[in-house]
Amino acid sequence: MIKNTFSTLALLSAVLLLNGCTSSIHMVNTDGFDQAIPAGVDYKYVEASTKQHVFLGFAANTNYVDDARQSLIAQCDGELTAVSTQYSTDHSFLSWYNKILMKGVCIQ
Amino acid sequence: MIRKFCLLFIALTLSGCVGLNTVSMTQIPKDKDQLVEANAHDWVFLNFTTQNDFADRAVDNLKAQCVGGKISGVFTKHQTTSYLLVFKREVIVSGYCSLPKDIM
Numbered sequence: 001m002i003k004n005t006f007s008t009l010a011l012l013s014a015v016l017l018l019n020g021c022t023s024s025i026h027m028v029n030t031d032g033f034d035q036a037i038p039a040g041v042d043y044k045y046v047e048a049s050t051k052q053h054v055f056l057g058f059a060a061n062t063n064y065v066d067d068a069r070q071s072l073i074a075q076c077d078g079e080l081t082a083v084s085t086q087y088s089t090d091h092s093f094l095s096w097y098n099k100i101l102m103k104g105v106c107i108q
Numbered sequence: 109m110i111r112k113f114c115l116l117f118i119a120l121t122l123s124g125c126v127g128l129n130t131v132s133m134t135q136i137p138k139d140k141d142q143l144v145e146a147n148a149h150d151w152v153f154l155n156f157t158t159q160n161d162f163a164d165r166a167v168d169n170l171k172a173q174c175v176g177g178k179i180s181g182v183f184t185k186h187q188t189t190s191y192l193l194v195f196k197r198e199v200i201v202s203g204y205c206s207l208p209k210d211i212m
């Protein structure tokens with residue numbers, strides 16, 4: 001009975017680890033609401049996300065953050081307002097993904 | 109044996125793993141003419157420190173590059189590189205400097 005319970009728990013833990021089903025959010029930042037969207041002006045929502053695979057904690061740089069920024073700016077010729085930045089991590093077996101998600105409203 | 113240990117110790121000491129602490133970005137202007145960038149860092153032994161002045165230095169350095177103008181689209185990244193016993197804390201900031209027409 002105890003052996004079965006232990007096996008079930010071990011199997012469940014292994015499945016959870018291998019599927020990377022745990023996730024944590026580290027920070028969310030929003031800024032740029034001082035620009036009201038004028039009526040009759042074209043605007044669009046833009047979004048960019050990048051991620052970095054980290055194995056056993058070894059990471060050489062944080063360039064994926066700059067890549068997200070460049071990607072967001074490249075999508076907007078006009079003014080980019082209501083910019084939100086989200087930094088999170090998805091865990092997996094012996095490794096994890098650091099993720100950056102940036103969103104904004106592009107006013108042409 | 110001792111030689112191998114020394115080599116391993118040196119390799120571990122010199123190689124660092126970088127981790128992101130925070131990142132933020134403010135409203136980005138339409139005119140992206142002049143990009144200004146600044147960064148500052150300090151070294152911490154075993155995580156013992158009594159000050160965070162290096163962050164202010166980064167901001168002051170950025171402002172010094174846009175005297176009389178307005179900086180917008182400010183992108184701020186705070187990261188820490190971990191070495192064997194030492195940590196490098198770093199703040200990297202950049203933004204777009206918009207100068208008044210009469211200055212330009």
